[in-house]
Amino acid sequence: MIAFILRRLLQSIAVLLAVGVVAFSLFRYVGDPINAMVGQDTTMEERAELRSKLGLNDPAPIQFLNFIGNAMQGKFGLSYRTSEPVGRLILERVPATLELSLCAAVFALFVGVPMGVYTGLYPKHWSSRLFQAVSLIGISLPTFLIGILLILVFAVWLRLLPSFGRGETVQIGWWTTNFLTWSGLKALILPSITLGLFQLTLLMRLVRSEMLEVMRADYIKFARARGLTNRAINFGHALKNTLVPVITVTGLQLGALIAFAIVTETVFAWPGVGQLFIQSVQFSDIPVMAAYLLLIGLLFVLINLTVDLLYFVVDPRLRSQGGAARVAGH
């Protein structure tokens, strides 16, 4: 088990290094940092001097180490578009994205898993068939279309909910939160549903197929023979055994959630990191793109690592010898 964890850690560091190299090459070779900093009338001599002062004439490996060192201290240079420090620009927008992703994940988990359990236990019931059909449509509709349709119905026609922005927020330290005002909470509803719907249908279909499989297993028959209540069988025995794939998918989908927050934030003009990223792609604002790439890379690697380690907590079979190889083979 320790060997497995060590190997996963090494792999994670390798992935992070690769992401770092991509971000560094972007920063160093695609955009010209000097052009972005000086005006039209700067002479070639001044440019050359600035170049050597910033260490741009150093060998590439040294520059790379400097880049990573600065990134660890949150220094990503200045945005080409707004000339603000990239670190601060991103930090200001992190709370908006995290609160949105959290709400979407909670919505997907607490609606998707029960729906999956229900359709798995009663696959022939008409409401299960209805859920199935709806989930197929949910998987085929692109995120942005769901957002637009929700805006059309609830904001334009019914005028019940706001269609853009965060509403009023409360500042706690550097963190701004939506959870403490009424208008902030109302502003969260439509974006969270939009962002969480795909994850919801995915979880529902996954839990359903796992439940169908588990309910045929021998230990369920024996549990029935022992006279356990339906409730104990359904939740104590069946649901618990569907949890391993659910954890994997939830974990991996957390990453997808943050990636698709880009789309949701654009539809709802939500002032988060994703919107910042889209603006930086449109203006080819390289420092912001490089910083976003590094942050997302770090986040994804941490998520994947946590998911792998969680297996050991959930599935006791893996804690024995040789279990590690099975997980790695998944």
Add this chain to the structure above:
Amino acid sequence: MAARSALSGWLHRAADSDVWWSFKSSPMTVAAAVATFLIVAVAFLSPVLAPHTPFDPATLSLTDGLKPPAMLSADGDWAFPLGTDDQGRDILSSIMYGTRLSLVVGLASVVVAMTLGITLGLLSGYLGGAVDALIMRVADVQLTFPAILVALLIDGIVRGIISVKRHDEIAIYVIVGAIGLSFWVQYARTVRGSVMVEKNKEYVQAARVIGLSPLLIMVRHVLPNVTGPVLVIATINLGLAIITEATLSFLGVGLPSTEPSLGTLIRLGNEVLQSGDWWITVFPGVTLAALVLAVNLLGDWLRDALNPKLR
């Protein structure tokens, strides 16, 4: 004569096969196939069928602007059955041309992803060693990120390298490349797995013994035996590629508004959505959803029909 009997023989065999049987016995799949065929046919015949040429400025008139759909509203004009946008462009014709573009980009990017994935997968599986390790590590790193993010990043890098004006002209190639590059991993992994099984079989050893070059063995002997699963992935990925293109165009980093795909049309409509002119967005949206749903149903069916475990 010989060709004709060969064709009819092939048709007889096809009609007897269990793939055809599983197609016939699933009404949902037949419906999806009919819908896909109709959408594709109408889209590719749009220069003939479309009532207007919406992206020729000479034929537009601003007095036709923002007409509601004729079939739902008395204010509409039957020359524009699904209404017009704020520039007076016919929505129906825009959708027909837009669907064609979405399909072309989707198909082309699947072909790019498939070619790249098959090539790298063949090399990786057949050669093994350092080549295999390198390709698979790159695949691992890329798989850490969702495809849409990779495509966005590639698009952003290209924008950083070339000027904006030039970018609009080559936008379609950039987007095909970006989507293709972000979807190759799945093909490469599948092909690599099958190649590693195939390369130890007798026919490959025999080919090696008679002295054929590795390239010839890979392309002529191994490749035909690993294409089955690749086709299934390609069908399933087509829907995903169409959605990705629509999403990129919606975000404003895909196709320009002078040459709109379904995603671009939805973005343009979204800008005027607040004023209640819903038809500009909703009709392209419904077309996109129907197209993707039909393609996905076909892909699911193909996957199940070709999977011997499910028979």
